[in-house]
Amino acid sequence: MAILRTCTALACIAAAASARQLPLVADDNYPAYVPLPPSSNISNGTAIDTKKLQADIDIKKLVARAEDLAKIAEASIPEYNHPTRVIGSQGEHVSIDLSMPNSDFHPGHLGTVDYIYSEISKLGDYYNITNQTFPAVSGNVIESRLVIGYDVPKSAEPFSLTPATKRHEPVYGNLHLVPNGGCSASDFPRNMTGQIALIKRGTCSFSDKSANAGRALADAAIIYNNENSTLSGTLGTPLPDHIATIGLSAADAAPYVARLLNSTRKLDAIVYIDATVDEIMTTNVIAQTTAGDPENCVMLGGHSDSVAPGPGINDDGSGTISLIEVATQLTKYDVNNCVRFAWWAAEEEGLLGSDYYATHLSAAENQKIRLFMDYDMMSSPNGVYQIYNATNEENPNGSGELRELYENWYEENGHNYTFITFDGRSDYAGFLTAGIPSGGIATGAEGIKSKKEASIFGGEAGAQYDPCYHQLCDDINNLDLTAWEVNTKLIAHSVATYAKSFDGFPKRTAAISERSLADSKKGTPLFKYKGNELIM
Numbered sequence: 394m395a396i397l398r399t400c401t402a403l404a405c406i407a408a409a410a411s412a413r414q415l416p417l418v419a420d421d422n423y424p425a426y427v428p429l430p431p432s433s434n435i436s437n438g439t440a441i442d443t444k445k446l447q448a449d450i451d452i453k454k455l456v457a458r459a460e461d462l463a464k465i466a467e468a469s470i471p472e473y474n475h476p477t478r479v480i481g482s483q484g485e486h487v488s489i490d491l492s493m494p495n496s497d498f499h500p501g502h503l504g505t506v507d508y509i510y511s512e513i514s515k516l517g518d519y520y521n522i523t524n525q526t527f528p529a530v531s532g533n534v535i536e537s538r539l540v541i542g543y544d545v546p547k548s549a550e551p552f553s554l555t556p557a558t559k560r561h562e563p564v565y566g567n568l569h570l571v572p573n574g575g576c577s578a579s580d581f582p583r584n585m586t587g588q589i590a591l592i593k594r595g596t597c598s599f600s601d602k603s604a605n606a607g608r609a610l611a612d613a614a615i616i617y618n619n620e621n622s623t624l625s626g627t628l629g630t631p632l633p634d635h636i637a638t639i640g641l642s643a644a645d646a647a648p649y650v651a652r653l654l655n656s657t658r659k660l661d662a663i664v665y666i667d668a669t670v671d672e673i674m675t676t677n678v679i680a681q682t683t684a685g686d687p688e689n690c691v692m693l694g695g696h697s698d699s700v701a702p703g704p705g706i707n708d709d710g711s712g713t714i715s716l717i718e719v720a721t722q723l724t725k726y727d728v729n730n731c732v733r734f735a736w737w738a739a740e741e742e743g744l745l746g747s748d749y750y751a752t753h754l755s756a757a758e759n760q761k762i763r764l765f766m767d768y769d770m771m772s773s774p775n776g777v778y779q780i781y782n783a784t785n786e787e788n789p790n791g792s793g794e795l796r797e798l799y800e801n802w803y804e805e806n807g808h809n810y811t812f813i814t815f816d817g818r819s820d821y822a823g824f825l826t827a828g829i830p831s832g833g834i835a836t837g838a839e840g841i842k843s844k845k846e847a848s849i850f851g852g853e854a855g856a857q858y859d860p861c862y863h864q865l866c867d868d869i870n871n872l873d874l875t876a877w878e879v880n881t882k883l884i885a886h887s888v889a890t891y892a893k894s895f896d897g898f899p900k901r902t903a904a905i906s907e908r909s910l911a912d913s914k915k916g917t918p919l920f921k922y923k924g925n926e927l928i929m
């Protein structure tokens with residue numbers, strides 16, 4: 394049961410901090426598994442075969458499930474005034490009208506988790522299903538303002554998960570230009586009470602900069618971009634030292650930075666942020682085949698949550714449903730290796746579910762996952778066939794082989810494809826950091842289709858791959874059914890291939906990738922993004 398708890402920023406930070414002190418034991422935090430009666434059959438004697446599993450994928454079944462998800466999203470209208478499957482949506486605060494046609498589904502995200510759980514439960518003991526419940530934070534900025542001297546810079550934008558200014562009131566003080574990007578405590582004066590830190594983007598995360606300013610007792614922090622665009626990012630997991638933090642474009646900051654470099658003239662500023670950070674308990678659903686070698690698992694995941702503004706039928710209803718359908722069809726076959734499906738919660742809040750899962754694996758459990766495949770946004774209406782540019786040079790050994798599997802399949806089936814950067818924007822990030830080979834496919838989010846891509850894939854040049862990305866219109870009509878079926882067959886192929894054999898696929902080595910170890914020593918995050926938001 395998900396519990397929505399609104400708390401003050403401070404209480405939430407305390408709660409989040411104590412949640413982080415949970416011991417890092419792997420499987421022990423799973424709730425008890427309730428075994429099904431042993432009478433049902435695991436195997437019918439048919440060996441897994443990629444051609445057969447692909448042939449089992451039927452777009453009509455995917456669409457029927459998309460209609461179910463749309464109803465689940467619509468059932469949250471009484472709570473949110475519009476359809477959504479955002480974490481925390483569950484209809485608990487409203488009385489559900491049982492005469493409504495949608496009332497056979499629980500609303501919102503909790504309804505989605507219920508749906509996944511019950512659909513997989515129907516498959517008997519072919520799968521062992523577990524719920525992994527964890528605390529997720531979600532921020533809400535109610536109001537904000539920045540005044541520097543007499544100016545109100547247009548590009549000012551508070552960071553996601555920023556705390557409010559003191560007492561939720563404006564703070565006033567001299568701007569202090571922090572040298573070296575503020576990545577070290579020594580960049581700050583000892584006591585900045587009554588001052589506002591002005592810090593340049595780069596080298597370390599926004600979280601580090603805000604916390605360093607907080608430890609120096611600054612009243613607020615302004616982080617300015619190194620590019621001429623609005624700096625919108627997230628502070629990430631709340632820390633007790635975070636202070637109210639607002640972003641600014643390079644162009645807007647330039648005159649003030651120049652003025653502050655001339656130490657004879659002071660400059661004052663007012664920062665006001667009214668914000669809250671909520672803690673919500675939410676749930677990943679994990680289903681693993683009871684058959685197959687449990688020491689060698691192929692793992693795949695999509696995310697069960699949407700953003701607050703819309704129903705998220707493409708993002709990531711499409712991946713969620715592809716996984717349910719592949720899991721359903723797989724039950725006709727015997728697998729040699731274990732197959733583990735995951736439906737992550739709180740992806741849209743910064744990859745929280747997948748991150749929680751990957752960081753809570755014991756070393757032994759980590760080694761059992763031979764690879765992780767991410768399936769997020771399979772059906773963008775103006776999309777392209779994208780393969781994450783996962784390589785063995787940059788990523789854990791095996792990521793390159795997975796990329797080749799996707800390339801070969803698109804080629805054999807007569808589809809063009811393109812590579813996209815593997816930069817931490819979806820749930821594979823935690824797996825890469827944990828040293829697990831990863832990859833995946835997608836069809837594109839808010840990015841703009843180029844002329845060249847339009848000539849290769851069709852569709853409209855100059856328009857977003859998904860024009861309804863993170864909006865209310867990401868509904869049942871926001872799906873490219875051709876792409877969805879093609880990609881779900883490819884998901885089936887990826888599952889069938891590795892469920893059959895890992896021959897020729899690199900063995901697992903280190904639990905933590907050398908690159909992430911090196912980067913963590915330098916204090917640099919492995920990726921610029923955490924989900925759809927910049928973190929550094």
Ligand SMILES: *[C@@H]1O[C@H](CO)[C@@H](O)[C@H](O)[C@H]1NC(C)=O
Pocket residue numbers: 432433434
């Ligand atoms: C399991 O399979 C056997 C042999 O195919 C069949 O006789 C039996 O009825 C099946 N049991 C269930 C519970 O489906």
Ligand SMILES: *[C@@H]1O[C@H](CO)[C@@H](O)[C@H](O)[C@H]1NC(C)=O
Pocket residue numbers: 394424425426427506507510523524
């Ligand atoms: C897991 O979560 C689902 C969906 O909320 C719920 O129906 C089910 O009872 C839970 N199972 C366990 C074992 O807690």
Ligand SMILES: *[C@@H]1O[C@H](CO)[C@@H](O)[C@H](O)[C@H]1NC(C)=O
Pocket residue numbers: 420423426428521522523683
């Ligand atoms: C099901 O999975 C959980 C979590 O990994 C594990 O603790 C449990 O032993 C499994 N049960 C069966 C019957 O495999």
Ligand SMILES: *[C@@H]1O[C@H](CO)[C@@H](O)[C@H](O)[C@H]1NC(C)=O
Pocket residue numbers: 584585586587610
């Ligand atoms: C910092 O300065 C303020 C006022 O300037 C003072 O009240 C406070 O005690 C100082 N804090 C520390 C830790 O020195």
Ligand SMILES: *[C@@H]1O[C@H](CO)[C@@H](O)[C@H](O)[C@H]1NC(C)=O
Pocket residue numbers: 621644
């Ligand atoms: C920054 O971008 C704005 C808006 O596009 C533009 O008006 C301004 O001239 C740019 N400034 C610089 C220094 O490039």
Ligand SMILES: *[C@@H]1O[C@H](CO)[C@@H](O)[C@H](O)[C@H]1NC(C)=O
Pocket residue numbers: 655657658
């Ligand atoms: C610094 O400010 C003073 C007073 O406004 C001015 O005379 C001087 O030229 C400025 N120096 C620089 C390097 O901008």
Ligand SMILES: *[C@@H]1O[C@H](CO)[C@@H](O)[C@H](O)[C@H]1NC(C)=O
Pocket residue numbers: 437438439725726
């Ligand atoms: C196993 O299931 C598949 C799909 O339902 C069916 O085509 C096949 O005949 C079954 N095989 C056996 C041996 O029962």
Ligand SMILES: *[C@@H]1O[C@H](CO)[C@@H](O)[C@H](O)[C@H]1NC(C)=O
Pocket residue numbers: 782784785786787812813814
């Ligand atoms: C993919 O990544 C490799 C580095 O691992 C790089 O050399 C290559 O240029 C990238 N390809 C594309 C198309 O981004």
Ligand SMILES: *[C@@H]1O[C@H](CO)[C@@H](O)[C@H](O)[C@H]1NC(C)=O
Pocket residue numbers: 807808809848849850
């Ligand atoms: C692949 O792209 C080429 C252009 O590079 C185009 O001529 C061809 O029709 C495309 N194939 C498909 C199946 O879209």
Ligand SMILES: *[C@@H]1O[C@H](CO)[C@@H](O)[C@H](O)[C@H]1NC(C)=O
Pocket residue numbers: 790791897898899900902
């Ligand atoms: C990656 O795996 C291949 C094949 O298993 C092996 O030959 C190679 O040495 C591995 N590379 C690294 C860097 O571990």
Ligand SMILES: [Zn+2]
Pocket residue numbers: 696708709740769770
């Ligand atoms: Zn997504």
